[in-house]
Amino acid sequence: MKNIILLLMVVLVVSCTTTQKSASDPLPQTKTSNFVVTDFRDIAQENVEDYLKVEKFWKAVHQERIKDGRMTAWLLLKVVNDEKKDIPYNYITLNVYPDMEKVSNGGPTEEDFANAHGDQKSEQEIQAMGVLTQKVNNIIRSDLSTTISSIYSLTKFRRANFMKTGLGQRDAFVESRQGFIQPIFSRMIHDINAPMNGWVLNELVTPGGTEREYDFISYDLFKDKADTGRSNPNKNYTKLAHPNLSNEEAQAISKRN
Numbered sequence: 001m002k003n004i005i006l007l008l009m010v011v012l013v014v015s016c017t018t019t020q021k022s023a024s025d026p027l028p029q030t031k032t033s034n035f036v037v038t039d040f041r042d043i044a045q046e047n048v049e050d051y052l053k054v055e056k057f058w059k060a061v062h063q064e065r066i067k068d069g070r071m072t073a074w075l076l077l078k079v080v081n082d083e084k085k086d087i088p089y090n091y092i093t094l095n096v097y098p099d100m101e102k103v104s105n106g107g108p109t110e111e112d113f114a115n116a117h118g119d120q121k122s123e124q125e126i127q128a129m130g131v132l133t134q135k136v137n138n139i140i141r142s143d144l145s146t147t148i149s150s151i152y153s154l155t156k157f158r159r160a161n162f163m164k165t166g167l168g169q170r171d172a173f174v175e176s177r178q179g180f181i182q183p184i185f186s187r188m189i190h191d192i193n194a195p196m197n198g199w200v201l202n203e204l205v206t207p208g209g210t211e212r213e214y215d216f217i218s219y220d221l222f223k224d225k226a227d228t229g230r231s232n233p234n235k236n237y238t239k240l241a242h243p244n245l246s247n248e249e250a251q252a253i254s255k256r257n
Helices: 045-067 102-106 110-117 121-136 170-189 225-229 237-241 247-255
Strands: 001-015 035-041 075-078 091-097 139-151 157-162 198-207 215-221
Touching: 001 045, 001 225, 035 102, 035 170, 045 075, 045 110, 091 102, 110 121, 110 225, 139 170, 157 225, 170 198, 170 215, 170 237, 215 225, 237 247
Parallel strands: none
Antiparallel strands: 001 075, 001 157, 035 091, 035 139, 075 091, 139 198, 157 215, 198 215
């Protein structure tokens, strides 16, 4: 089962190496052990302007955490809901950490606020932004996931694929994504004429012990919105990625994915 949502990156704070598309790229694969806290927000329309003002304030604080190694990246994403689907949230933030210890103990400090805003804002103004944050920031769900695989690139749009696996199918799913799908996507991503610019696969860690809406979330990364609907060039990326597989073998594996 898969649920697909298009996202627009509104704000990015990052301190990591990215993959740039190149026709002659040797197809590097990026393996990370990042942990990602995904906060799903339902921001009332009348509060959107204040919410974006709040996130601009917090962006500078997150930058201090990144400088100190307590975070790897922070992203603010807006849900692009042109089809008017029944989606209970309209903004998503991704808080990316290098390990679980930082997830628990890498939060903002007074020093972070002082470094980020001490020269520009008084203590009263900083406190006022805290009050405004509590007023407009409506988090309806917070999930923790870990990155399984990624071929990362800084892009404006990303297509989120929420995937549910069958009972006992977790290991087979991960193996198929890493061993079969990722090499194909890598060929696409490093083809300068193809629309996709990156790919990330995360596995949900929490909530545990309950029935979950999804087990994995992958992000297909695109430079422009038009690329999300653009077809690939007329190339057999599966054959390029898996030259030793016959067409029949590749089709059989594709059907299982």
